[in-house]
Amino acid sequence: MAHLSEVIIKPLLTEKSSNLTDKLNTYCFQVNRKSTKTDIKNAIERFFDVKVKRVTTSTTPGKLRRHGRSIKKTPNVKKAYIQVQDGQKIELFKGI
Numbered sequence: 001m002a003h004l005s006e007v008i009i010k011p012l013l014t015e016k017s018s019n020l021t022d023k024l025n026t027y028c029f030q031v032n033r034k035s036t037k038t039d040i041k042n043a044i045e046r047f048f049d050v051k052v053k054r055v056t057t058s059t060t061p062g063k064l065r066r067h068g069r070s071i072k073k074t075p076n077v078k079k080a081y082i083q084v085q086d087g088q089k090i091e092l093f094k095g096i
Contacts, residue, residue, distance in 0.1 A: 007035045007043040011092050012079060026083045027090050033059065033078045040080045048090045054083040 009030040017028035031040055037055040044052055058081075062074040084090065 004043045004047050007032055007039050008047065013092070020081065024083060025086065025089070026081050027092075029080050029082065031057070031078050031080045033076060035078070037080075040082070044082050044090075050088045050090060051085040052082055053085050056081040056083075 009032065012028040012030055014028070017026075020026040020028065029040075029044075035043075037057060040057070041052045041055050044050065044055075058079050060077045060079065062076050064071050064073055066072075082090075
């Protein structure tokens with residue numbers, strides 16, 4: 001992976017990710033399916049200026065959806081759970 005914008009797609013802000021942030025200092029992002037843990041770690045460290053402690057990834061399979069008569073499959077989604085060093089945090093919404 002070459003650019004940060006190709007690795008990190010968007011942050012995932014759910015109830016589960018909020019609880020992980022409060023308890024374990026872990027943030028959740030949707031990432032490119034082809035990116036590796038090393039690519040994700042480097043992108044997060046450069047983009048948010050934090051030290052990454054651990055990266056855990058999971059790939060969620062797509063679901064079958066009806067579209068008229070036909071049935072189509074939504075794409076697979078890769079999530080990355082990023083745990084940063086103690087005392088550091090990622091500011092997702094600066095200036096709000």
